[in-house]
Amino acid sequence: MPEQTMESPTPEAGTVGDALLVVDDVTLRFGGVVALNEVAFEIRRGEILGLIGPNGAGKTTCFNVMTGVYTPTSGEIRFDGTRISGGKPHRINALGIARTFQNIRLFPEMTAMENVMVGADARHKTSVPGALFRLARVRPKPHELPDNQIKAGFAKVFGISRHALEERAGRRKSMEMLRFVGIADRAHELARNLPYGYQRRLEIARALATEPKLLCLDEPAAGFNPAEKADLMNLIRKIRDRGLTVLLIEHDMKLVMGVTDRLVVLEFGQKIAEGVPAEVARNPKVIAAYLGEPDDAAQA
Amino acid sequence: MDFNALIDGLGGHTLDGLTRGSIYALVALGYTMVYGVLRLINFAHSEVFMVGTWTVLGVYTVLGADSESAMPMVIFATLTALVAAALASASVALAVERIAYRPLRKKNAPPLIFLITAIGCSLVLVEIFGHVLKVFFGAPFGRAPVNVPSPIQTHTLLTIGDVRITNVQVFIILGAVLMMVALDLFVNRSRLGRGVRAVAQDPDTAALMGVNQDRVIMLVFILGGAMAGVAGLLFTINFDITKFDIGFIIGIKAFTAAVLGGIGNLRGALVGGLLLGIVEVYASAVFSSNWADVTAFIVLVLVLMFRPTGLLGESLGKARA
Amino acid sequence: MSDLNEPTPDSTTDPSPQGRATGAFGLPRLNIADRYSKAPLWVRMPIVLIGISFAFYLPFLNILPFAYIRTDLTSGGSDWGGVLFLIVIYMIVAIGLNVVIGLAGLLDLGYIGFYAIGAYSVALFGSPSSPVTEMIADKFGLSEGWAVPFVACVPIAIALALASGVLLGAPTLRLRGDYLAIVTMGFGEIIRILSRNVTSVTNGSAGIIGVPSPPEPSENFFSAIETAHWYWLALSVLILLIFLTRRLEDSRVGRAWLAIREDEDAAAVMGVNAFKFKLWAFAIGAALGATAGLLFASKQAYVEPTGFALNLSFLFVAMVVIGGSGNMVGAMLGAFLITYLPERFREFQDWRPFAFGVAMVAVMVLRPQGLIPSRRRAREFADRKNEAEEAAADA
């Protein structure tokens, strides 16, 4: 991730880069339900794009088609010029899209560290026979040498197994990710024993460890108090500053307005608005969509 | 391979297959209902069936019914055996649920644990008839096969072409289908049945709506057990035999039938059972009876390949993602 | 039995971090497993070596009171070396099946099929009287009594098992758990039925005699009487396989399996090629099962279809789950209990299956996580240790 060179994004709203991901008239039906209806928008390199809309608008479904969980009924999605719609989830991840889940989906019986390691493994190349026999030797770069002098000497002469090399690198990277999201103090606890806020952050760390270009966050602040939300806003900015593009689903308008560069608004599976936050907030359709809800409730 | 043997006796083979399949289908109902509600393969269900066959033997012995009995006695003995087998099987099914499954459910154990527990229950039940009861009562309990002479005498009812239809075949097929229709009506029409469907669809919502989940689960085990008991009666009428481990092979067949039709789906159990019975009988005719089981499994794999949720799909309530 | 490679983890250890200081009856907890995994290499190495030596010594165990564990104390008892051999064979089965069920979370009810493939491969290719060798000898004009030597049968058996694992897995691994269970069960049955029905290849229910033994260092080394030698052979194989399986567990492969078991969809989105890793789990499990079957057949010197009935599959699954699914030591403990106890208490022969059933239900209802739950804690400590080392290095 750090070695990715991109035109450094300016932190101001409305950053313009070329399109990283293009959603091209995507429709998705579940039987009679049209969850997405000819949705089209693009995510630009280096921006934080907010995806908002009332409950059931199709936001999570949109993530699901982007990450290969569902195949769109029609339309296509291109990432970095490659068509990804209909592709397998792990291939899409390899291209550089990672996500978190609205209803946290960690690997509960694995430690926080191991959860992140699974993410880091996405970039590793050790094969199953390689892990079993550990015969293939690779020559480590100076910074990859073991710290132990004797071991380092051996490694210089005989090389080191790819497994050992990647395992070390993976552990370092995972620890760094845990520190980055601020939960390194409980790295060795089982994910299911972590407090809720830690679990949400752990999901972000795990996704980051796969070294994505695009990070999709599905309601990462759900259930957070204002202080935690502020922290999260900072974290999202920090992620963008590392050169990543962020797609954010969030219901908290203050957070959305504060952190996103642009917004896409969905309602009933259709895109109803798009633009910079201030503009979208004035859009009558959007206001109706959000204010419409209490009306319905009153009628019911 | 001998396709002529199949073509020549097609009618008779089909009828044999339907007879066999009806029994599979009845047992399959138990697997399917428990699966539909609990997402659990109740491997002990095969023994619930086995208990049914032994109960039938017990009723015949007590009433002294045998092939010499007069017509009123035959009817009385058969009906008593039907009720007793259904009751006995239902009680055993219920006991398994209360003793083994409920504590596990309370602990929220993973499915694998249920499976092993079920296998353990199975073993216990098998051994009760294969050994424990023998220690106390001697024969007929034990590991040897036991004759269960049905008082119903087989005779040909009518002949169509060269297909002879016997009263036993008609009784079994009709009996099984009637039981299934009754069960289907119960689940789809009655208030209790609605509870079953609700829990099958969405246990949490059902609980919120005031459906008593434990009661529904008990009901499902009782209904499935009763069906297996009836199947036990039909089985003894057809094959005149039982054995302490008879449940094993019938259980596997019935479970295959349930999966074939779409596990969790009542009508699927019927379709799967009948189809499996027919496939087996046809395969026996074309190859030899040695190959019947292989063919049945191959058909199952092929069906799952193209329809991963069985022929009719899974649904006690409706299909799930 | 876990003394084969490491001391028995204290199964009473409370997994929660709170109750660490004191255990039952207010006594201090030993936390053997934790201490062991935290101990430096120079402490662990001798322990492992002592454990292994003890395991090799077991056939001659004669010191009271320990000798009471022997199964041949009464005249009707079973040969102690033979029982040890069987225990180790089933331990190999258990670690293989643990990869499939415990780690990858795939419910395989047809594991006996792979065991049978291993047994039959060595019999079909290695026995001079099997129809296969006779046909090959005929075709290539080889001398009467020709057969593939044992050493060459091993790779054949493993290759066939890997291939059948992939052949079974490739179309079926996309099926959901319960469906996979029944399809694998069908596979196990099909293998048995094939071995019974395809008489022209397998001799049908007559079976095959003359299954070869490993090359003998001296005359009659691997004979039917010298069961201790067979036990040592199997034990060595077991130790090698434990070592290799550990390596898989402690790598990205093991992590991928766990992730798939925990949440397959989430794993896929995190870049895990779930299908590939599941297939590997299947194939590796198959190879281990075949290894066990091949050793077994070789010692029996005879194979026949009834030795591979479906109930054995269930027994295998029970071993893994009762011991503690996901934990190799637990799985081996399960294998030990399920093989050893019935042999030790032969007097109660007729009551054994009943007692076994009751025990199975009781263990599961009272302790659903198995006797030795899993290595999670050990892992946690390993992680901690590595992390501490790296932190020290960073500073």
Ligand SMILES: Nc1ncnc2c1ncn2[C@@H]1O[C@H](COP(=O)(O)OP(=O)(O)OP(=O)(O)O)[C@@H](O)[C@H]1O
């Ligand atoms: N697997 C599915 N099968 C059927 N319908 C589905 C499925 N997944 C989503 N839907 C439907 O698609 C619509 C959009 O759902 P989605 O979860 O994307 O909403 P959302 O915008 O994320 O809402 P929320 O803010 O509540 O998370 C809903 O009507 C939902 O019922």
Ligand SMILES: [Mg+2]
């Ligand atoms: Mg959502």
